[in-house]
Amino acid sequence: MPLEIANINKSFGRTPVLKKVSLFAEDGEFLALLGPSGSGKTTLLRIIAGLETPDAGAVRFQNEDLLAQPVRQRRIGFVFQHYALFRHMTAAQNVAFGINAKPRSERPSRRETRERVSELLNLVQLGGLENRYPSQLSGGQRQRVALARALAIEPRILLLDEPFGALDAKVRRELRRWLRDLHERTGLTTIFVTHDQEEALDLADRIALLRDGALEQVGTPEELYHEPDSAFVFEFLGDSVRLPCTVQGGVAIIGGAPAPILGANPGDGHAFAYARPDAFNVVSGSGPGLAAHVRNVILAGPDARLDCAIDGDGAIDVRIPAEEAAKFSPRDNIRLTPRTVRVWR
Structure with a gap:
């Protein structure tokens, strides 16, 4: 299977954050990690990305040991909640950052980079705004730039850490529809962290609901909503x-x-x-x-x-x-x- 997470444990000091979490994501699947604050969602995402190291367990992608690979080699796109855009760079320069950071032997030509950046900005519906700085863009537009930047490195996996958390409710609903459409067009295996039940039910192919660092239930939105395994699942999903x-x-x-x-x-x-x-x-x-x-x-x-x-x-x-x-x-x-x-x- 494309992405397999097996028996992941993680503690910060004496505080356990993840407890024997085992999970998989199929090729091209949109998987939501859902749960209340402190349930371990973001820590699990950061372990997949290589930003945290687990105390025990394994993460494999297409039979490769991701934990043995440096972050650069994993080819994982990561979108943060607060955009993390470079304020002194235009939208186009932000998108091109990951491409230009590649080793010289792997870096495309300037012309190819410009074409790739233009293609991505059009994909995220920001064509014509390539010369604007982040301060000249709305919150929704900044998040689209962040998504385009994550896609620029041609990732194998796309990780999204509460990407709409800083946006108002109306913009969140609009971007949800747009993100699902983008996922269908790119076909990437996507893992999406959220504490918003409506977002998870609306976007995901499957939901992994975490509670206190452990998996409470995994299944389709319909399964979790209509066939909850516990009172916690019932109350959390609506x-x-x-x-x-x-x-x-x-x-x-x-x-x-x-x-x-x-x-x-x-x-x-x-x-x-x-x-x-x-x-x-x-x-x-x-x-x-x-x-x-x-x-x-x-x-x-x-x-x-x-x-x-x-x-x-x-x-x-x-x-x-x-x-x-x-x-x-x-x-x-x-x-x-x-x-x-x-x-x-």
Whole structure:
């Protein structure tokens, strides 16, 4: 397989950062490393790039031992979160930097370099801006220059360390679509670090979710979202509601009402049920279900969010169609019943 990461351990002092992480990426795959801050995502990326050395384990690419190779020989493109562009260089000079840094025997001619730089700037939709300095470019444009610079060395692997982290939400969404299209055109094996669940679900062919330096689950976005292995995966991959329940006879009893259990059944007894905010039936008045009252109704296009206070303790948000939300007003007494839940202890 093209990229194999086997039993990687890494500690900084006495603090373990990666714990026996084993992972692979297929040729041309877009793999997202997802997880909260401190989960080890960037450290793993830097080990692949050669910027950090693991305490144990192996990294192989097309059966080559990457850990035995100097950084220059690995031919890995790396894009940092904060661009790392040279402020005194134009966009074209920044892109050409990696090419000009090659040994003289491997360096193309000036004409070939100019053609390569022009081709890359057009690829990242910056044709005509080659003479602008980073201070004359927007954040999104600077990140595209950084991507073009990473591609200039003709990498075998492209590594992206939260490349959109410094950009506003609208620009991030625009660049996500553009990056996926760029990936399809280049066909490079790409590893993308993010803590943004939406980015990972939107971009990746597969997601590796890390927690405290260990892999929690690896799979396609659909697998992680619809078939989570743990409560951590369920809660991290989207909005969720956590409710105490009693498992009895293969169903979860919540507020006196039964809810079918998806996935593994932990057996009878007390547990916690997890549901998505849009997986609730909401009815007025008394009866079976979780007793609550409406605190606020927030309309957002075709959907609405009900801010609900649970009688006794706590509050949850549920999402329902806007036309259904029109039936409810603040202070209304309601009953909430999840249509399906996943249960863990």
